[in-house]
Amino acid sequence: MPLGSLRPSPLVEQATQHLREQITQGEWPVGTRLPGENALAKTLGVGRSTVREALRALAGAGLVQARQGSGVFVIATEIATVISEDWPARLRRAAITDVYEVRMMVETQAARMAAQRRTEEDVAALEEALAARERAAAQDDAAFVDADIALHAAVVAAAGNPVLTDLFAEFAPALREGLIGLVEVLGLRSHDRNPGHDTHADLVAAVRDGDGDAAAAILQAELERTLAHLHGA
Structure with a gap:
């Protein structure tokens, strides 16, 4: 499923949803290194800060993990029953x-x-x-x-x-x-x-x-x- 460009708002929520779908639908299996922030930002049509917040939300959901010096990797393809959502994300919603x-x-x-x-x-x-x-x-x-x-x-x-x-x-x-x-x-x-x-x-x-x-x-x-x-x- 291609990522496609996003509508202007709300960007972080849309970016998070698109990336989550890529992971949960198996496009990026466990152990896969995600594309870099610049590449994701270009593909999604958003800024790097938006991508960074989306990745933080996915990390909070237990789907990805950042490894210093290596990048961001998929660590699960299913969302846990209880998700610890970032407080800023909850406020935006x-x-x-x-x-x-x-x-x-x-x-x-x-x-x-x-x-x-x-x-x-x-x-x-x-x-x-x-x-x-x-x-x-x-x-x-x-x-x-x-x-x-x-x-x-x-x-x-x-x-x-x-x-x-x-x-x-x-x-x-x-x-x-x-x-x-x-x-x-x-x-x-x-x-x-x-x-x-x-x-x-x-x-x-x-x-x-x-x-x-x-x-x-x-x-x-x-x-x-x-x-x-x-x-x-």
């Missing part, structure tokens, strides 16, 4: 509303912790992130969403918990894709190029002033409004 609900639970508590633990460096980073968000209002939707997420990431970082910081970093790509689509579809910046500025300024002020309850409440209300948009989109 999840509905954006489901991701957002979990985001609310994580970020509201992170904001409360940030108000209790923030340092002078954290406050400076928050104020710069707020200014960067305001500057990004003059740019396109993707740049504005990136700046918005960066501000939220700064709030999480101020909580001083590296696990929370890493968790938010895992959420960020799925959030970015969903938010860019939401802004474009609903035209949220058609009348106001910097929506939510006052709310975000209040959030930064609450963290700076050490008011955890206010920081959590402001962020909860902000995220609930966005989630309502997502449900209605």
Whole structure:
């Protein structure tokens, strides 16, 4: 079965599925060394990073194994009953509303912790992130969403918990894709190029002033409004 070119999106899932079919249908028996990333990328019509993520997913499913200096080899042609799926892959597959609900639970508590633990460096980073968000209002939707997420990431970082910081970093790509689509579809910046500025300024002020309850409440209300948009989109 020829691999064929892929449709534009979602590339990683499509690449993983195509490669999985090659393996499970016996095109590449156990012990076979897979073509290199460049060759697979060219055949599938995707970038090397997409191929790399697909191979990681297949390794997580127990089908392939990377051997340093030798390449990637098929180690099984049947998927185990229980598959340990990569967390990023699961997030990409999840509905954006489901991701957002979990985001609310994580970020509201992170904001409360940030108000209790923030340092002078954290406050400076928050104020710069707020200014960067305001500057990004003059740019396109993707740049504005990136700046918005960066501000939220700064709030999480101020909580001083590296696990929370890493968790938010895992959420960020799925959030970015969903938010860019939401802004474009609903035209949220058609009348106001910097929506939510006052709310975000209040959030930064609450963290700076050490008011955890206010920081959590402001962020909860902000995220609930966005989630309502997502449900209605």
